[in-house]
Amino acid sequence: MTSEKQHELEALALRVREHIVRLSTDGGCFTGASLSCADLLVYLYADFLNVHPGNLTDPERDYLFLSKGHDVPALYGTFAELGFMPKERLNNHLKSNDSIYWHPNRSVPGVEFHSGSLGHLPSVALGVALDARMRGQNQKVIVITGDGELNEGTVWEALLVASAHKVNNLTIVVDRNHFQANIATEDLIPLEPLAPKFEAFGAVVKRIDGHDFVALEEAFSGLPFSPDKPSVIICDTVRGRGLPSIERRADRWFCNFSSDEVTSLLEELHSQEATKLTSETLTVR
Template structure:
């Protein structure tokens, strides 16, 4: 897939804005939700689902589709809203998020069209992704596998088991994206478990590494469009993002991790999104 064949950047930004609006709406439903880590991932999800990945909302089980795994499963709202925007199901359904009998749980479930695997216990995505990628290689399929990992999630040992394993197998049809928003539930990752240089760590495990501004959709799509960056190596995009990006009064704040908006806060968030450029970034 080439950049020229894909949608324009402005079109992607428009999708990203609508996805953000829906995320904010879902976080105003009775249970609230994982706001910050969903918002930080919007440009990555938009690039994947509207430009990079081969997916067909009418045929979610198409055997030649590309695979996306949300290893940071708590960003399920971000994924659901992206799938809805892409046409996998009626966005109206999201108003019932987490209500009794709904198919939308707070962590991804396969009952939702487009969700490949249930995730949420951190550190499972890399191994799953290796399985999909190895199966594709052995089958001679052009399928690619993408897995989004949280930066706090990198504290799970199984991430590094997978990092070693994927490099050992030389799976260059595998792409990981680290949502480097710098925050985890109770504070800054660097105050809890320092993990810089993130890129150097992955590089030393045998991966091809690129770093981008993860809220700049042009940078994100350009990097993802060119994988594999090095033949014989899996690729990892370190997306430097802002937790809560796009909603200034929560952006960059660890408390954005889980939010149950009041009606007033919901209105403020929606207004901010209307006013702000779709680029978000939390610096407006």
């Protein structure tokens, strides 16, 4: 990845995080989890997947299913920035005259399937991947799960079927931010060692930094990892990424900030970005 492309993606991710913060008021949203997933969604839609506002009904487009539906502020923020919907539509969040609310709704262009009840979309994505293969098509099918979502047995059942039928065009991506709701995953039902679990169910696994666009490109450009197995990419992320005041906090899963708090958080977000850019400049020198 060129440095120019990397900077473009980072700038886009910053704008998506701004949307997430702005959606965290007047009823709130799942702020922390959405911030952990922003870089991943930005990379997939802006650089990797063949899906854009002009081909949403093309049966040969790529597919992304957001199984951890409470990350929808990151998804809608990405859609708004990439032209899937007008940015002004985000102002309808939680309004009765629109479908912009806490989980994905198919009335929003680009949303492939409703989600919210965790554990179901790996099976839906598997069905789409099988259908594509039966039709002789070669599109990519990605499903993003949360790490706490892995407590749902349907995730593993889908993976068993994918492995049995050698569905190599299915990729499960785990947003591994180490929290589920208001508790750390390892304090509730420990998931680690996670990669060997996926391997035992017949997948080929890679684990990367989910906030590093270079690492994301290196991993996704290698898909499928095997000609006869599904792929899994575990993305280690940080809940609340970009806002140190709420990063890695169990109580910052769902947030409903006041307008003054939103203003303060936006300032914090930009302050962190300025600090990062200054650090990078000094490193280059």
